[in-house]
Amino acid sequence: MTQVFYGLLLYIFLAMPPVVHFLESIMVLHMHMQMPMLVASGFFMAPFFQKRFPQFFSKWNGDGVPGIVLFSIIMVYWTIPRTMDEALTIPAVELFKFISIPFLAGVPLRDSWMKLSKWGRHVVLIGFTLLFIVMGLLYVLTPVQLCNSYLVIDQFTLGWGFLTTSIGMIVYLIYAFVVDPSKYEGIPPEDMSSSDE
Amino acid sequence: MATVPHSLNDKSVTRSFKEKTGKMLGVNPQDAKFTKTYMFVAFAALLLGGILGLLQGLNRAGFMELSPQHYYQVLTAHGLLLVVVFSGFFCIGYFYAAMSHTLGGLLPKVRKMAWTGFALKIAGFVLAVIPILMNQASVMYTFYPPMAASPVYYIGLALIVVGIWLCCFGAFIQVANWRKQNPGKHVPILSFFATGVFVLLFFGSVPVAIEVLVLVLPWSLGWVDTINVMLSRTLFWAFGHTYVNIWYMTAVSAWYVVIPKLIGGRRWNDTLTRVVVIALVIMNITGGFHHQIIDPGIEEPIKFMHVFMSLAIGFPSLMTAYAMFAVFERTSRRQGGKGLLGWYKKMPWGDVRFLAPMIAMIGFIPAGAGGIAQSTNQLDQVVHNSLWITGHFHLTLGISVALTFFGISYWLIPHVSKRVLTRKMNRFGVVQTILWTVGMIFMSGAMHTVGLFGSPRRTAFTTYFDNATALSWNPYMTLIGLGAILLVIAAVMQVYAAFNLMFFAPKGEEEFPIAEAEVGDVTGYWTERWGLWVALLIIVVAMAYVIPLTDMIVNAPPGSPPFKTW
Ligand code: HEM
Ligand SMILES: [Cu+2]
Numbered sequence: 001m002t003q004v005f006y007g008l009l010l011y012i013f014l015a016m017p018p019v020v021h022f023l024e025s026i027m028v029l030h031m032h033m034q035m036p037m038l039v040a041s042g043f044f045m046a047p048f049f050q051k052r053f054p055q056f057f058s059k060w061n062g063d064g065v066p067g068i069v070l071f072s073i074i075m076v077y078w079t080i081p082r083t084m085d086e087a088l089t090i091p092a093v094e095l096f097k098f099i100s101i102p103f104l105a106g107v108p109l110r111d112s113w114m115k116l117s118k119w120g121r122h123v124v125l126i127g128f129t130l131l132f133i134v135m136g137l138l139y140v141l142t143p144v145q146l147c148n149s150y151l152v153i154d155q156f157t158l159g160w161g162f163l164t165t166s167i168g169m170i171v172y173l174i175y176a177f178v179v180d181p182s183k184y185e186g187i188p189p190e191d192m193s194s195s196d197e
Numbered sequence: 198m199a200t201v202p203h204s205l206n207d208k209s210v211t212r213s214f215k216e217k218t219g220k221m222l223g224v225n226p227q228d229a230k231f232t233k234t235y236m237f238v239a240f241a242a243l244l245l246g247g248i249l250g251l252l253q254g255l256n257r258a259g260f261m262e263l264s265p266q267h268y269y270q271v272l273t274a275h276g277l278l279l280v281v282v283f284s285g286f287f288c289i290g291y292f293y294a295a296m297s298h299t300l301g302g303l304l305p306k307v308r309k310m311a312w313t314g315f316a317l318k319i320a321g322f323v324l325a326v327i328p329i330l331m332n333q334a335s336v337m338y339t340f341y342p343p344m345a346a347s348p349v350y351y352i353g354l355a356l357i358v359v360g361i362w363l364c365c366f367g368a369f370i371q372v373a374n375w376r377k378q379n380p381g382k383h384v385p386i387l388s389f390f391a392t393g394v395f396v397l398l399f400f401g402s403v404p405v406a407i408e409v410l411v412l413v414l415p416w417s418l419g420w421v422d423t424i425n426v427m428l429s430r431t432l433f434w435a436f437g438h439t440y441v442n443i444w445y446m447t448a449v450s451a452w453y454v455v456i457p458k459l460i461g462g463r464r465w466n467d468t469l470t471r472v473v474v475i476a477l478v479i480m481n482i483t484g485g486f487h488h489q490i491i492d493p494g495i496e497e498p499i500k501f502m503h504v505f506m507s508l509a510i511g512f513p514s515l516m517t518a519y520a521m522f523a524v525f526e527r528t529s530r531r532q533g534g535k536g537l538l539g540w541y542k543k544m545p546w547g548d549v550r551f552l553a554p555m556i557a558m559i560g561f562i563p564a565g566a567g568g569i570a571q572s573t574n575q576l577d578q579v580v581h582n583s584l585w586i587t588g589h590f591h592l593t594l595g596i597s598v599a600l601t602f603f604g605i606s607y608w609l610i611p612h613v614s615k616r617v618l619t620r621k622m623n624r625f626g627v628v629q630t631i632l633w634t635v636g637m638i639f640m641s642g643a644m645h646t647v648g649l650f651g652s653p654r655r656t657a658f659t660t661y662f663d664n665a666t667a668l669s670w671n672p673y674m675t676l677i678g679l680g681a682i683l684l685v686i687a688a689v690m691q692v693y694a695a696f697n698l699m700f701f702a703p704k705g706e707e708e709f710p711i712a713e714a715e716v717g718d719v720t721g722y723w724t725e726r727w728g729l730w731v732a733l734l735i736i737v738v739a740m741a742y743v744i745p746l747t748d749m750i751v752n753a754p755p756g757s758p759p760f761k762t763w
Contacts, residue, residue: 026498028744157747164739168732175728184376184725 007044011102014038024088027147027154028161035078035101042106049107057111064115067108068124074105075128079135081146088149122176129169136162227308228297229613233699234315235290236610239283239602240695246278247688254640254681256658258674268657269335269763276338277329280440281357282322284594287602288447289364292391294613295450296368298709299385300375307367314363321356324349335763337655339433340413342424345759348417355409358402368395376725383720386470387711390450392727393474394443400734401439401482408432416759423756427494427749434485435742442481442510444594446474448601449517451554455605456521457712459551460544462528465520467714471724473513473520479734483741484510487572491581494754499745500574506741507572514565521558549626550618550710553604556634560596564589567645582655584677585648588641595637595684600630603691608707610698617705618698626694633687640680647673 013019014037023034050057061067077083078101086093113121139159145152249271255261256268263271293311297303303311327349328334334346340354372384372392384392408429416424453473457464464470486503489495529540545551567589570576580586607626611618618626648654652670661667 022498022501026744028740029502032740153747153751156751157744160747161739161743164743165736168735168739171735172728172732175732179728182380184380 001047003044004048007041007046010037010044011041014041015098027084027150028158030084031079031158032161032165035075035097038098038101039075039106039109042102043110044106045102046107046110050111061108061111061115064112064120067112068116068120071105071109071112072124072127074100076131079131085147085149122173125169125173125176129166129173132162132166132169136160136166224613224615225297225302228293228303229615231303231308231311231315232290232294232297232609232613235286235293236606236613236695237699238319239286239290240606240692242278242282242286243688244692246275246283247685247692249275249278250688251681251685254678254684258676258678258681259658259671260678263657265657266332266335266763269337269655270329270332272655273335273337274326274329277325280338280594284444284598284602285361285440286318287606288394288444289361291447291602291605291609292368292387292394293364294609294709295387296371296391299388299711300371303367304371304374307371310363310367310370314360314367317360317363318357319360321353321358321360323353324356325353327353332763339437341433342413342416342426342429343757343760344762345413345417348414351409351414351417355406355414358406358409361398361402365395365399368392381722383467383722384725385711386464386467386714387450387454389471389724390446390454390474393478394446394450396727396731396734397439397443397446397478397481400731400738401436401443403436404432404482405436408436423758425749425753426757427492428746428753430489430492431485431742431745431749434488435482435738436485438485438488439482441590441594442477442484444598446477448554448557448598449473451601451605452517452521452558454712455710456551456554456558457524457528458710459548460525460528461532462524462712463715464712464718465524467718467720468724469516469520471720473516475724475730476513477510478730479737480506480509480513482734482738486741486745490572490574490577494749495745496748503741504572504574508569511565511569514561518562518565547623547627549607549623549630550604552627553607553630554601556630557597557600557604560592560600560634560637564592564597567592580648582653583648584644584652584654587654588644588646588648591637591641591644595641596634600633603630603633606691606695607698608710610695611702611705611707612709614699614702615704615706616698616702617707619703622694622698622702625690629687629690629694632683632690636680636683636687638680640677640684643673643676643680647677 014023014034020034023029078097083093083097087097088094116124136159139146139155139162141159142155143152146155150158252261252263252271253268253275256263289311293303325334328347329350331347334350336344336346336350340346340350368391372388375388376382376384383389412424412429412432415421453464453470483503483506486495486500487507490500490503525540525544526534526537529543532543534540534543544555546555567585571580571586571589603626607618607623610616647670650670650673651666652673658674659667660671
């Protein structure tokens with residue numbers, strides 16, 4: 001349960017006004033630091049909910065697919081420039097961000113990731129890598145401001161943030177496809193997915 | 198000081214060691230030759246670099262005339278010889294010996310790659326030295342634009358980087374091959390450290406390769422007129438900082454693995470040791486910004502963010518400090534030591550293989566504290582570009598890293614040369630270690646203090662027209678000179694010891710001391726997921742650098758033409 005506590009601590013930290021203000025003052029920190037850390041806080045808090053409502057998770061998220069779909073929808077929603085703008089200007093949307101990302105994305109991510117097969121995980125990763133490349137190109141190539149609240153240079157920086165992050169993800173995917181863990185670890189690949197993490 | 202290292206010249210211990218590892222693990226003569234060559238180059242560089250250091254020290258003390266022009270020439274060579282050649286060659290020679298020893302000998306292919314790397318590095322070094330000698334490259338080892346050296350200097354640097362890459366890939370192939378042949382087994386701990394170091398060495402040198410090939414070389418050749426100064430500095434420090442931490446990690450590997458063996462104990466928790474390596478690998482490169490805390494053109498929020506990123510690296514270091522004391526206490530209690538500090542009496546202080554790295558570790562306590570202070574913007578403004586900084590890295594490099602390397606050399610060189618460390622040579626080493634320590638305390642202590650009073654680094658002796666403040670520095674400058682004299686004596690002794698152990702010491706087998714893990718210490722296999730660690734490394738670097746780099750490129754001021762300031 002210590003990780004639940006640290007998740008909560010991280011959540012409270014991220015919700016502190018100066019931290020919110022700092023992270024939201026720079027576009028790339030808003031999207032690539034605040035949001036992933038909110039996901040992480042939910043990820044750590046997940047066991048709290050999993051223990052409390054085990055039937056709920058097994059009934060609705062037995063194979064992990066619904067959870068990962070929910071996660072993906074929430075995350076994609078928050079990559080839309082307009083949603084970021086609204087989070088800055090409409091308090092209710094900001095509140096929605098602080099609820100949706102940890103609890104509707106972070107928690108289901110934790111519950112689903114363990115349940116997904118190796119291929120399911122790869123599909124998710126490939127999907128997000130493609131999304132990152134597309135978003136990156138969009139933000140790098142667009143000559144006009146897409147958000148009211150951020151300048152073109154912020155946007156450009158975010159675009160490169162997306163592209164460079166996707167390089168990291170591609171490296172991981174190549175590694176996952178090229179390196180056959182069973183050759184190194186002496187366990188058949190099927191066992192791997194369960195002993196993972 | 199009466200404790201005598203039990204394995205020195207002790208036939209029975211040597212024999213049981215031999216039996217344990219079996220014949221096939223005895224030093225492979227070809228691998229031994231490789232490491233010996235690296236050690237030879239490293240210690241030759243120490244000798245030359247140390248003598249140049251003496252010249253600088255004597256000059257700053259006012260004992261010796263050195264024109265400013267020559268001062269910078271000497272300073273450039275001192276920096277290059279010690280940080281690029283001495284530390285760099287030692288680190289690679291040591292880890293290749295470790296891989297050969299723990300992974301059952303190097304593969305012929307790997308050996309060939311590493312030798313090619315060696316040739317490239319030597320060729321690069323020769324190319325870099327020629328312009329320095331001709332006074333065409335007094336740009337110091339940081340080679341900050343807009344100071345411009347002869348293009349030959351940069352071509353030399355680029356060759357050195359390519360040589361390093363070959364050694365990195367050789368190591369990757371070696372480790373991957375071993376893992377394939379030993380499915381399910383953990384990479385032995387020293388080779389795990391080696392993997393981490395070579396991953397960092399590769400990724401850390403990418404930015405400097407970009408700096409040299411894309412920015413500096415075309416500009417020094419006159420193909421482009423101007424250069425983006427901030428961008429080149431940033432790329433340099435992404436490398437420079439990582440490079441420093443690589444030596445630190447090399448030293449740390451000996452603290453975790455070798456020292457416990459020398460005190461007759463076992464290693465600290467294996468999983469956490471590997472976690473320290475992984476954490477250092479993932480978080481290191483981004484620390485480079487702390488060298489630019491005072492640089493203009495970087496927004497405050499970014500500097501603020503980077504204070505966190507730098508201090509994050511402090512965390513694994515604190516774990517290391519904890520681990521070492523835990524091992525000392527545990528070992529001494531097993532041997533009947535009492536109390537929290539009882540271990541002090543049980544340690545083999547008379548064994549140079551222990552004494553040198555132990556002082557290195559103790560030295561890291563003030564060195565690390567100074568580093569944390571320097572990561573703080575307001576504090577750094579006081580000491581930036583003062584002799585404090587020079588004092589700081591002579592503590593981190595000259596004590597924590599160099600003394601550990603010296604300590605290693607007393608067993609590694611005889612090990613690969615099939616000779617032994619005699620009692621006499623051990624005593625010689627103890628004296629040498631103490632001399633070096635005292636010299637560094639004088640020199641580094643005086644540098645720290647006089648730096649606080651404002652004396653600048655990288656400046657030949659001057660009284661600034663007998664300015665009162667500058668004159669008040671002089672007593673400390675004298676101490677720097679005295680420290681330098683002690684240091685150079687210790688350096689010459691160390692080089693003598695290294696060459697003696699390599700060519701003249703009595704024949705025999707010297708142990709490669711590697712401590713075992715505690716009984717029942719099981720490690721999670723997830724620690725071996727290097728693909729994941731590399732992906733995380735890239736993402737962390739991307740996050741940290743994307744804002745300032747975009748800003749520096751898009752909002753760049755007019756670039757600078759090359760200058761020859763000397
Ligand atoms: C014989 C022992 C040594 C002596 C007497 C010595 C002395 C000095 C002095 C006086 C300076 C110049 C300070 C200035 O004007 O800014 C200096 C700079 C430096 N030393 Fe040493 N040093 C020694 C060993 C080492 C070692 C072992 C290392 C690293 C492994 C090292 C790395 C450096 C570096 C990187 C610089 C900075 C060069 C620059 O500012 O461009 N030194 N040293
Ligand atoms: Cu640094």
